[in-house]
Every structure is written in structure tokens, then in C-alpha cells.
Amino acid sequence: MRPVISLLTDFGFSDTYVGQLKAAVLRVAPDAQLVDLTHAVPAQDVRAGAFLLWTAVEAFPSGALHLAVVDPGVGSARRAVAARTHRGDVLVGPDNGLLVPALERLGGLAAAVSLTEPRFHGPRTSSTFHGRDVFAPVVGHLASGVSLEELGPSLERLEAPFSFPAPRTSDGRIEGEVLHVDVYGNLVTNVPAELLPARFDVVMGPARIRGAPHPHYQAVASGEPLALVGSAGLLEVSVRDGSAAATFGVTRGAPLHLEPTLR
Amino acid sequence: MRPVISLLTDFGFSDTYVGQLKAAVLRVAPDAQLVDLTHAVPAQDVRAGAFLLWTAVEAFPSGALHLAVVDPGVGSARRAVAARTHRGDVLVGPDNGLLVPALERLGGLAAAVSLTEPRFHGPRTSSTFHGRDVFAPVVGHLASGVSLEELGPSLERLEAPFSFPAPRTSDGRIEGEVLHVDVYGNLVTNVPAELLPARFDVVMGPARIRGAPHPHYQAVASGEPLALVGSAGLLEVSVRDGSAAATFGVTRGAPLHLEPTLR
Amino acid sequence: MRPVISLLTDFGFSDTYVGQLKAAVLRVAPDAQLVDLTHAVPAQDVRAGAFLLWTAVEAFPSGALHLAVVDPGVGSARRAVAARTHRGDVLVGPDNGLLVPALERLGGLAAAVSLTEPRFHGPRTSSTFHGRDVFAPVVGHLASGVSLEELGPSLERLEAPFSFPAPRTSDGRIEGEVLHVDVYGNLVTNVPAELLPARFDVVMGPARIRGAPHPHYQAVASGEPLALVGSAGLLEVSVRDGSAAATFGVTRGAPLHLEPTLR
Numbered sequence: 109m110r111p112v113i114s115l116l117t118d119f120g121f122s123d124t125y126v127g128q129l130k131a132a133v134l135r136v137a138p139d140a141q142l143v144d145l146t147h148a149v150p151a152q153d154v155r156a157g158a159f160l161l162w163t164a165v166e167a168f169p170s171g172a173l174h175l176a177v178v179d180p181g182v183g184s185a186r187r188a189v190a191a192r193t194h195r196g197d198v199l200v201g202p203d204n205g206l207l208v209p210a211l212e213r214l215g216g217l218a219a220a221v222s223l224t225e226p227r228f229h230g231p232r233t234s235s236t237f238h239g240r241d242v243f244a245p246v247v248g249h250l251a252s253g254v255s256l257e258e259l260g261p262s263l264e265r266l267e268a269p270f271s272f273p274a275p276r277t278s279d280g281r282i283e284g285e286v287l288h289v290d291v292y293g294n295l296v297t298n299v300p301a302e303l304l305p306a307r308f309d310v311v312m313g314p315a316r317i318r319g320a321p322h323p324h325y326q327a328v329a330s331g332e333p334l335a336l337v338g339s340a341g342l343l344e345v346s347v348r349d350g351s352a353a354a355t356f357g358v359t360r361g362a363p364l365h366l367e368p369t370l371r
Numbered sequence: 372m373r374p375v376i377s378l379l380t381d382f383g384f385s386d387t388y389v390g391q392l393k394a395a396v397l398r399v400a401p402d403a404q405l406v407d408l409t410h411a412v413p414a415q416d417v418r419a420g421a422f423l424l425w426t427a428v429e430a431f432p433s434g435a436l437h438l439a440v441v442d443p444g445v446g447s448a449r450r451a452v453a454a455r456t457h458r459g460d461v462l463v464g465p466d467n468g469l470l471v472p473a474l475e476r477l478g479g480l481a482a483a484v485s486l487t488e489p490r491f492h493g494p495r496t497s498s499t500f501h502g503r504d505v506f507a508p509v510v511g512h513l514a515s516g517v518s519l520e521e522l523g524p525s526l527e528r529l530e531a532p533f534s535f536p537a538p539r540t541s542d543g544r545i546e547g548e549v550l551h552v553d554v555y556g557n558l559v560t561n562v563p564a565e566l567l568p569a570r571f572d573v574v575m576g577p578a579r580i581r582g583a584p585h586p587h588y589q590a591v592a593s594g595e596p597l598a599l600v601g602s603a604g605l606l607e608v609s610v611r612d613g614s615a616a617a618t619f620g621v622t623r624g625a626p627l628h629l630e631p632t633l634r
Numbered sequence: 635m636r637p638v639i640s641l642l643t644d645f646g647f648s649d650t651y652v653g654q655l656k657a658a659v660l661r662v663a664p665d666a667q668l669v670d671l672t673h674a675v676p677a678q679d680v681r682a683g684a685f686l687l688w689t690a691v692e693a694f695p696s697g698a699l700h701l702a703v704v705d706p707g708v709g710s711a712r713r714a715v716a717a718r719t720h721r722g723d724v725l726v727g728p729d730n731g732l733l734v735p736a737l738e739r740l741g742g743l744a745a746a747v748s749l750t751e752p753r754f755h756g757p758r759t760s761s762t763f764h765g766r767d768v769f770a771p772v773v774g775h776l777a778s779g780v781s782l783e784e785l786g787p788s789l790e791r792l793e794a795p796f797s798f799p800a801p802r803t804s805d806g807r808i809e810g811e812v813l814h815v816d817v818y819g820n821l822v823t824n825v826p827a828e829l830l831p832a833r834f835d836v837v838m839g840p841a842r843i844r845g846a847p848h849p850h851y852q853a854v855a856s857g858e859p860l861a862l863v864g865s866a867g868l869l870e871v872s873v874r875d876g877s878a879a880a881t882f883g884v885t886r887g888a889p890l891h892l893e894p895t896l897r
Contacts, residue, residue: 112397114390120817121384121647124690127640127671128865131693134638134667138695141397142669143405145390151818152875164387166495167394167503169401180875183850232692235850237865240693291383292414324446324498339391339500349415349443375660377653384647404660406668408653427650429758430657430766432664554646555677587709587761602654602763612678612706 110141111251113173116161117239118149125239129177132230132240136248143168152180154206155270156360159288162209163340165197174210175239175247176201183235188223188242191266192256200247202238205269217266224260275299282308282366284343286358293351295358299343305368310335310345312364315356317345320366325349373404374514377431379424379439380502381412388502392440395493395503399511406431415443417469418533419623422551425472426603428460437473438502438510439464446498451486451505454529455519463510465501468532480529487523538562545571545629547606549621556614558621562606568631573598573608575627578619580608583629588612636667637777640694642687642702643765644675651765655703658756658766662774669694678706680732681796682886685814688735689866691723700736701765701773702727709761714749714768715792718782726773728764731795743792750786801825808834808892810869812884819877821884825869831894836861836871838890841882843871846892851875 113133119125126147133140145164149157157178165174179186179202187203194215199207200223211217223229223246230245246259275284275298282303288296310317320335321343328334330349333356338344345364347355356362376396382388389410396403408427412420420441428437442449442465450466457478462470463486474480486492486509493508509522538547538561547562573580583598584606591597593612596619601607608627610618619625639659645651652673659666671690675683683704691700705712705728713729720741725733726749737743749755749772756771772785801810801824810825836843846861847869854860856875859882864870871890873881882888 110401112394112401114394116387116390118817122672122674123816124642124671124686125817125865127642127669127690128693130669131638131640131690131695131698134669135693135695138636138638138667141401143390143393143397145387146385148385160387164390164394167391167398169394169398172394181852184852234865235862236870240865290386291381291388326444326447336498339388339497339503344499351414373664375657375664377657379650379653404664406653406656406660408650409648411648423650427653427657430654430661432657432661435657553649554644554651589707589710599761602651602760602766607762614677 110139111137111173112141112143112169113175113247113251114143114145114164114168116145116149116157116174116176117147118151118153118157118178119147119239121147125237128240129244132244133248133251136245137251140248140251149178152178154178154180154204158206158209159272161206162213165210165214168197171196173197173247173250174199175243176206177239177243178206179204179238182238188238189220189263189266190223190246190250190256190259191220192218194218198250198256200243200250203267205267208266208268209272211266219256220263220266221256222260222263225258228254228259273298275303280368284364284366286360286362286364287342289353289360293347293353294338295345295352296338296340297343297345297364299366301337301341301343304337304343305366307369308366309369310364310366312345312356312358312362373402374400374436375404375406375432376436376438376510376514377406377408377427379408379412379420379437380410381414381416381420381441382410382502384410388500391503392507395507396511396514399508400514403511403514412441415441417441417443417467421469421472422535424469425476428473428477431460434459436460436510436513437462438506439469440502440506441469442467442501445501451501452483452526452529453486453509453513453519453522454483455481457481461513461519463506463513466530468530471529471531472535474529482519483526483529484519485523485526488521491517491522536561538566543631547627547629549623549625549627550605552616552623556610556616557601558608558615559601559603560606560608560627562629564600564604564606567600567606568629570632571629572632573627573629575608575619575621575625636665637663637699638667638669638695639699639701639773639777640669640671640690642671642675642683642700643673644677644679644683644704645673645765647673651763654766655770658770659774659777662771663777666774666777675704678704680704680706680730684732684735685798687732688739691736691740694723697722699723699773699776700725701769702732703765703769704732705730705764708764714764715746715789716749716772716776716782716785717746717792718744720744724776724782726769726776729793731793734792734794735798737792745782746789746792747782748786748789751784754780754785799824801829806894810890810892812886812888812890813868815879815886819873819879820864821871821878822864822866823869823871823890825892827863827867827869830863830869831892833895834892835895836890836892838871838882838884838888
């Protein structure tokens with residue numbers, strides 16, 4: 109079976125960096141099945157990259173490889189790492205927090221190593237493109253059967269310089285915030301489905317969205333706001349046939365709260 | 372031989388939705404050959420998606436699978452469908468008109484089913500992402516040899532809530548409109564090659580483009596307009612080394628007409 | 635082993651042109667491993683495409699196929715060509731200079747042919763989309779074992795209507811220019827690593843960047859400029875955690891010079 113390798117970077121689409129990354133994987137593992145998650149992480153925004161990686165990894169088959177590169181510290185003392193989850197997936201990237209939420213979503217850290225063995229790196233070396241010269245060749249070797257332990261000395265833990273804000277409960281209401289605005293202008297919040305009351309209103313600045321959770325987008329009239337559990341298992345605020353981000357003038361970090369209501 | 376699966380959505384490139392869609396196909400059919408048609412269909416613009424799908428399917432080998440998701444009605448009562456063409460291709464997506472023009476281009480509907488069999492759906496369910504949770508797993512199963520008939524009850528026909536405007540002939544002239552503006556600013560019209568006079572002028576608002584059809588872009592001087600049969604088999608208006616959309620200030624829906632001329 | 639085929643075009647992402655190109659390759663070589671380099675070459679900018687292709691080809695395994703289409707002369711008398719390098723790679727595209735720098739990077743021209751044999755072209759013909767109708771089928775046949783020599787009559791040389799400006803040495807200083815601005819706003823210059831003094835300043839308009847070459851981005855404080863050898867082996871000017879293009883208001887073609895300094 110062909111190994112599945114996901115790719116997430118902030119390399120964009122107008123240079124050839126993503127293509128060079130893939131070429132470096134395929135030099136070692138020519139049969140790999142490469143899947144782009146996104147390459148439009150805002151430049152050097154490790155936290156945004158970590159969120160996007162977290163949203164996607166669960167959709168992959170167990171044992172998949174995930175290569176993620178958002179790496180403002182490239183070339184400096186930050187470590188390059190590979191980490192195996194309890195489910196058997198392996199994530200590869202810089203040790204700057206990028207991989208940590210996804211690791212936790214996949215069952216937590218089972219083993220990790222520092223990628224110091226040069227024989228598993230590429231033929232070129234640069235101080236600016238470890239994606240091509242370190243991470244991608246390592247992923248190729250993992251896809252070809254090299255074990256994690258051969259890649260370098262083991263690590264007890266990864267760096268975790270940030271975490272996503274958890275929702276808080278206060279005075280019977282749930283306080284959260286917007287973690288991500290997606291392509292449709294949906295506001296993806298940090299409130300997981302498990303925490304939601306049976307019926308509630310969402311209050312965001314001066315706006316109140318009544319009757320949540322809505323079953324689907326068509327439960328309200330065109331142009332009206334709604335709130336439902338989105339595909340990541342988090343509460344999302346949307347506008348039917350429109351953009352909630354534009355309607356409410358809201359971006360990442362905006363606060364909101366939920367008020368439980370009677371039926 | 373590896374099954375070829377095309378993908379067309381309005382998911383954009385900045386989220387991980389396309390990656391999750393592909394992961395859900397590969398969970399079932401790890402050997403599939405996935406080909407992106409585009410993921411930049413304007414958000415929820417079913418009609419634009421239908422046009423773009425129509426432009427592309429004929430380039431694929433017979434028997435290809437086509438997964439298309441532009442789905443503002445996701446989670447509501449709209450059906451999820453798979454449809455086989457007389458040529459043997461299978462299209463999968465929402466029953467909202469998105470698939471219909473492509474179906475017709477590939478020889479017309481041979482059989483269709485409603486995707487109600489949950490054993491061919493994915494392990495997660497959501498009310499917002501049937502691409503990942505219904506359509507992609509179904510495509511994976513089709514690629515792995517499951518027959519269309521197993522996926523759910525058969526349908527007599529698909530919904531066809533819209534169609535592309537046909538050109539009209541009036542007073543000896545052909546009246547058409549712009550269906551699509553491409554990346555170069557070319558104006559793709561609804562006038563097929565078969566309908567074109569031997570020689571004609573194109574009149575669009577105050578502009579008149581003489582001497583059509585032109586054999587290729589270099590038949591006029593740089594910066595000059597021209598009209599030729601484009602790669603979709605439709606008349607296109609272009610500007611050499613420039614953008615016809617910008618030059619003429621024209622967008623989708625703009626009317627134009629053709630006047631036959633003597634040689 | 636699956637043949638690796640890279641793809642570089644100016645087709646963008648909002649049409650289905652790239653998908654049609656891939657479909658045309660897969661019709662002939664269904665098992666190919668397709669790798670996008672970029673499809674965001676500025677429309678019809680052959681020179682920019684040639685630079686981007688040049689940056690990427692070396693990352694691929696020897697014997698890879700490279701399909702490049704930036705082709706304002708499509709349909710006119712310009713030739714369609716395939717060219718083999720001394721390393722064994724094959725490049726396919728229009729004979730307008732697009733392929734030449736990459737060919738030279740891969741060891742230079744070993745053999746070239748004009749793609750005039752219609753039996754290796756696709757089933758459709760158009761005057762606007764030789765990517766789908768000529769180049770992609772030819773690449774598919776090459777991937778399937780057809781030899782270069784079968785594709786058409788051999789050529790002594792390719793057209794080379796432009797070349798990248800070489801840096802000049804004058805009065806002990808090295809004068810260069812910006813060849814490319816990348817997604818991060820890094821200014822990629824035409825000065826190769828081999829030409830750099832041990833220590834130098836970079837002077838660009840009124841700005842002077844001292845202490846180059848810097849070992850990595852973190853060698854300066856956040857927001858400060860630096861200069862280092864980038865992943866293409868060329869001197870790049872960057873701003874840590876920022877954009878050099880925005881900081882200096884600089885675009886492609888901007889001049890700069892290097893002044894050697896004592897340690």
C-alpha cells in the first residue's frame with residue numbers, strides 16, 4: 109500500500125517551494141501518495157498553522173505521515189523533530205509548537221526524536237529551507253520503512269510555547285472566542301460540541317443569534333445568521349448564503365459567549 | 372490501473388477542507404489518482420461550478436470518477452447523488468444541478484442513485500461537510516469496485532434547476548453572452564464553434580471586433596482584441612498580451628452578438 | 635517505478651486548465667506521479683516562468699520529466715519542443731526560452747526535437763491550448779517509454795530570446811539586481827553564493843545592510859534586515875519576521891551592490 113503523506117506549509121502557491129518539498133520526498137519515496145492540506149498558512153504564523161493541522165489530521169487513515177513546515181526559526185538552534193502518536197501516525201516538522209495540537213488530537217505523544225542524523229537528510233543543505241533539505245527527506249525515509257528511532261536521539265517531550273484558549277464557564281454562561289475564519293467567512297470558535305447546552309443564544313458584541321444550535325444552514329432565511337457544530341467539532345457562527353466575518357466585522361480572537369435558553 | 376478521480380469544489384485553498392476530502396477518499400481507495408480541477412469556484416455558486424465542471428470532464432479518460440461539491444444546501448433535504456454516464460464515467464455530488472451539464476457533455480445520464488446507504492459513508496457525520504463525510508467515502512468505494520446500484524435507491528432523473536443560456540439567432544445575427552471570465556481575462560461565451568459563420572464581427576457594447584474568427588492570438592498586434600474558438604469549443608473574446616475583461620470592462624452575463632461578414 | 639512529472643504553468647487556480655492538462659497526461663500515463671511546481675506564473679510572463687522552473691528542477695530525481703507551459707505564442711509558428719539534458723531529464727514546452735535556464739542547470743542540452751508527430755498528440759486540437767492537446771500527451775508518451783527521437787525531427791538548439799542578467803564586478807564591488815520576490819517578500823538576487831566575498835554590506839538605494847552574509851533569519855532582531863544565501867543558491871535580502879519587498883519598496887529588477895568589508 110502506498111504511504112499517505114499530508115503536507116501543510118506557509119510556502120504559498122506562487123513560488124516553487126512546495127514543488128521542491130515534494131520532489132525531495134519523492135527522491136526517497138517515489139511511490140508516496142502526497143496530499144496538500146494547505147500551503148496558505150499566513151507567513152510564519154505557527155499558531156494558525158497548528159490550528160489548521162489540528163483540523164485535518166483526524167480525517168486521515170491511521171499510520172499516515174504528516175509533514176508540516178511553518179518555521180520562522182529555520183537555521184537557528186530550534187530543533188527539527190519527528191513524533192509518533194499512540195495511534196501510529198508520525199508528524200514531522202520544526203519543534204516550535206506547530207505539531208503539538210495535532211499530536212494531542214491523534215492520541216498524544218508516544219515517541220519523539222531530534223532529526224540530527226545527516227544520512228537521512230537531502231543532498232543539499234541550506235540555512236533557509238529545511239523543509240526541502242531535512243524534513244522532506246526524513247519523511248521520505250519514514251515512508252520507505254526507516255524507523256523513527258534511527259533518525260536521531262529520542263526526546264522526552266516537544267516544545268509547547270502556546271496553546272489554544274479554552275472556553276470558560278462563568279455565571280452560567282460559556283465564554284469563548286473565534287479561533288479561525290474560514291473561506292466562507294464562517295467563524296470557527298473554541299467551543300467544542302461536548303460543551304454546548306441543549307438550546308442557547310450566541311452573543312457576539314451587539315449581536316445575538318437566537319435558537320442555536322441550528323441543524324444546518326438552510327434552517328434560517330438567506331442572509332440570516334446561525335450557529336451550528338462545524339466539521340471540526342467546534343461551534344461555528346455562519347450567515348446563510350453570506351459571510352459571518354463580513355456581516356459581523358469579526359476576525360480571529362473576537363470574544364463571544366453562549367447563554368443557555370429554555371426550549 | 373489506478374482509478375482517476377477529479378475533484379471540483381468551492382473550498383478554496385486556505386483551509387484544510389480539500390485535504391480532508393482527499394483523506395476521506397484515500398481511507399477507502401489508497402491507490403487513487405486524484406486530480407484537482409479547481410477549488411476556487413466562487414463560494415456557493417452552483418452555476419459557476421457547473422460550468423467549470425462542464426469544461427473539464429471531456430479531457431479525462433472514459434470511466435473516470437468526478438467528485439464535485441458546491442453545496443449551499445448541505446444538511447437540508449437536498450439529495451446526495453451518484454450518476455453514471457452512457458460513456459461509463461461516474462459523477463458524485465449534491466443533487467442541485469451542479470453535475471447536470473457535465474453529465475450531458477459525457478453522453479447523458481445512464482443511471483443515478485440517491486446516496487442513502489450509510490455503510491458507504493465515512494466514520495464521522497456532520498451537517499456541514501458532506502464532502503468529507505458522504506461524497507468522498509462514496510467515491511472511494513466506487514474506485515474500489517463497489518457498484519453504483521449498491522449505494523442507494525435508483526433515481527429516474529437529477530434535479531436541473533438551471534441551464535446555461537443558449538445563443539439565439541435574430542435578424543441574421545447570433546446573440547450570445549459571456550459565461551465565464553478566465554484567468555487571462557478571456558471572455559468565454561455561450562456560442563459553440565458549430566454555430567459560427569465563416570467570417571464575422573463580434574459586437575459587444577460600443578466595441579466591434581472585426582475579422583473573426585482569428586486563427587490564434589498572434590494574428591493581431593499586441594494589445595488588440597480578437598475572437599477565436601477556445602479550448603472548450605466556445606467562442607472567446609481575447610486581447611493579445613492583455614485582458615479582454617479589463618479592456619472592455621466586461622463580466623459574466625455581458626451580452627454580445629455576431630454579425631456575419633463577407634470575406 | 636512511477637515516472638515523476640513536474641508541472642509549471644501560468645494557468646492559475648480558478649479555471650480547470652491545470653486539471654485538463656493533468657487529465658491529458660493521465661490518459662496516456664495513468665500511473666504518473668504529478669507534482670505541481672507552480673501555476674501562478676504571471677500571465678504570459680515567459681521570463682518569470684523560466685526563473686521559477688530554474689529554481690526547482692534540481693530538487694527532482696534524475697530522469698524526471700518537466701512540463702512547462704507559459705505560451706503567449708500558442709497557435710502561431712513558434713515550435714513545440716522536447717529536450718533531454720545530459721543528466722537524463724526531459725523538459726517539454728514551447729520553444730520560447732522558457733526551458734533554457736532549467737536545461738542549463740541540469741547539465742545542458744543533450745538532444746532536442748520538434749513535436750510534430752501528430753500520433754503522440756491528443757484527440758482534440760485547439761489553437762489556444764497546446765498544453766492539453768500537444769505537450770501533455772507527449773509527456774504522457776515519454777513517461778510510458780516512447781523515446782524522444784520518435785516525437786519529431788531533431789533540433790540543433792532551442793531558441794534563447796533572453797537570459798538572466800549576470801552580476802558585474804566594478805571598482806571592487808559586485809553589482810546585481812533582484813530577479814524574484816518570493817511569497818515572504820524575500821528579494822532573490824542574481825548573485826550566486828560562489829561570487830560572494832567573505833564579509834560584505836548590501837547597498838540597495840539608500841539602505842545599507844551590514845554584516846552579511848548572515849547565517850540565518852534569527853541572526854538579527856525581529857524587523858531588522860539581513861542578507862543570506864537562499865535555497866536557490868543565490869543571495870537573498872530578507873527582513874526577519876517581515877517582508878523585505880515591503881520594507882524597502884522594491885520589486886523585480888531593482889539594482890543593488892555588495893561592498894566587501896573587513897571582518
